[in-house]
Amino acid sequence: MQPMFVRNTWYAAAWEREVGDGLIGVTVAGEPLAIHRRVDGSYTALHDACPHRKLPLSMGRVHGDVVECGYHGMRFDGSGACVAAPTNGTVPPGVAVRSFPAHARYGLVWVWLGDPVLADPATIFEVRHWGEPGWGCTVGDDMVVACHHGYITDNLLDPSHVAWVHPASFAGAGTDDTPMEITLADSGVTVWRWLFDTPPPPFYAPYLPFDGNCDRKQQYEVRYPSHALITAIFTPAGEGGEDRPLHPDAFVMDSYNFLTPVDERTTRYFWFQMRNVQADDNAVSLQFAASVKAAFAEDKVVLEAVQRGIDASTTPIINLRSDTGGVRFRRRLEHLLEAERAR
Numbered sequence: 001m002q003p004m005f006v007r008n009t010w011y012a013a014a015w016e017r018e019v020g021d022g023l024i025g026v027t028v029a030g031e032p033l034a035i036h037r038r039v040d041g042s043y044t045a046l047h048d049a050c051p052h053r054k055l056p057l058s059m060g061r062v063h064g065d066v067v068e069c070g071y072h073g074m075r076f077d078g079s080g081a082c083v084a085a086p087t088n089g090t091v092p093p094g095v096a097v098r099s100f101p102a103h104a105r106y107g108l109v110w111v112w113l114g115d116p117v118l119a120d121p122a123t124i125f126e127v128r129h130w131g132e133p134g135w136g137c138t139v140g141d142d143m144v145v146a147c148h149h150g151y152i153t154d155n156l157l158d159p160s161h162v163a164w165v166h167p168a169s170f171a172g173a174g175t176d177d178t179p180m181e182i183t184l185a186d187s188g189v190t191v192w193r194w195l196f197d198t199p200p201p202p203f204y205a206p207y208l209p210f211d212g213n214c215d216r217k218q219q220y221e222v223r224y225p226s227h228a229l230i231t232a233i234f235t236p237a238g239e240g241g242e243d244r245p246l247h248p249d250a251f252v253m254d255s256y257n258f259l260t261p262v263d264e265r266t267t268r269y270f271w272f273q274m275r276n277v278q279a280d281d282n283a284v285s286l287q288f289a290a291s292v293k294a295a296f297a298e299d300k301v302v303l304e305a306v307q308r309g310i311d312a313s314t315t316p317i318i319n320l321r322s323d324t325g326g327v328r329f330r331r332r333l334e335h336l337l338e339a340e341r342a343r
Contacts, residue, residue: 005029005261006225006336008114010124012258012270013045015140016107023067025058026268029261031113034058035102038065043102044078045111051082051095106130107140108258108270114340125227127256129274136279138289140272145300147307149226149259149267150330155299156228156257157191157325159218165302169295172201172216182325188223189332191325197237203291207277207284208234210249215240220325224333226259226267252276255292265307269296 011028014035018024023036025048032048034057048056050069060070066083068075075084080099085091101112101119106127112119129135145152155161162169163176172195183190195216200208208214217233217240232253233240239247246252258270273292278284310317319327 004337004341006114006333006340008112008118008340009225010103010110010112010119010121011260012108012268013102013111013260014109015142015270016104016109019043019109021062023058023060023062025056027262028111029113030263031100032056033100033111034060034067035109035111036062036067038078041104043104043109045100045102045109046076046080047098047100049097050074051097057097106256106272115343125223125229125256125258127274128254129276134276134279136275136277136281136285138273138285138292140270141289141293142268142270143293143296143300144262145267145269146265146304147267148264149261150333151303151306151310152259152267152269152299153222153226153228153329154323154326155303156220156222156230157189157329158322159191159193159220160322161302165298166203166295169203169291169298170201172198175201175218180322180325182328184328188221189325189329190219190221192217192219194240194242196240200234203295204232204234204251204253207275208251209277210236213237222325222329224329224336226261228257228259230255230257250276265311271296 013026013028013033014024019035019037021037023034026033026035033045034048035043035045037043046057046067048058050057050071052072052074055069055071057067057069061068066075066077073086074082076097077083078099080097082091082095101116103110103121105124110124160176163171178193178195180191180193197213198216200214214234215237219231220228222228234251235247236249254274256272260268262268273288
């Protein structure tokens with residue numbers, strides 16, 4: 001994995017609830033940022049270092065729409081321009097910090113590190129059914145995973161791993177060896193498959209609105225550079241299959257996964273789930289949230305060990321058939337990185 005990241009994209013930087021009325025410091029793709037909320041509710045992201053002695057601005061204070069350095073009181077507006085330098089009398093000519101487009105959506109603050117002219121909020125990853133009646137949503141959560149985000153996208157584009165990493169939650173008959181279909185698009189790679197007439201896996205069984213065996217679709221769509229939509233569909237046995245109308249009792253859960261690189265060996269993993277059953281039952285939302293976090297913690301253990309193993313290895317890694325989606329994703333991502341370097 002190369003130590004560089006796509007910059008012309010929206011990354012989830014923080015939850016809005018984290019920011020509150022103060023300043024927080026985060027690192028996105030190697031860029032330290034100080035984020036705060038303006039009086040009108042919009043957000044500012046500034047390079048997190050005062051030009052004077054490089055104290056992080058996130059250690060300072062907010063005065064309305066202005067950020068004040070906690071060392072000597074230099075102040076910066078939302079554009080990054082210095083508007084006050086108390087110990088200097090006047091503002092030194094041309095002093096500023098870099099600012100980055102920031103936008104709030106789905107309870108997250110998204111930032112754009114690349115060319116600001118290209119920063120269209122309409123291109124933030126769309127969440128289907130957000131706010132729609134009949135769809136429940138878990139409270140978003142996150143974890144820091146000590147590995148390159150590319151190993152997480154590899155993991156997401158290989159659903160067969162659930163048979164061994166998640167035997168008590170997502171696994172089930174056929175998850176170990178049923179071949180995947182692969183769909184390629186300009187936006188990313190999708191791997192998917194239907195599993196027919198199998199017992200429902202432990203994670204989903206309590207919530208299915210029907211009894212008996214099921215037909216199950218696993219679909220993992222990862223978009224460049226590092227965001228994913230995992231869709232799980234369950235129908236009564238004999239009612240599933242591609243290009244068929246969705247059964248009235250079908251259970252659908254969309255899991256949104258936003259992988260934000262911190263550096264080449266650290267990723268902050270944000271997520272939440274949308275579901276079409278028991279939408280208004282907060283207890284169910286809490287159960288889903290706890291179960292998902294426990295399952296993702298299993299991934300964290302494996303992925304951090306993979307990073308350590310690859311870092312220490314003196315022999316080549318190999319690819320299996322189940323790696324096809326991840327390999328194709330990585331190749332296309334390399335082309336996107338080369339295109340950005342060439343600009």
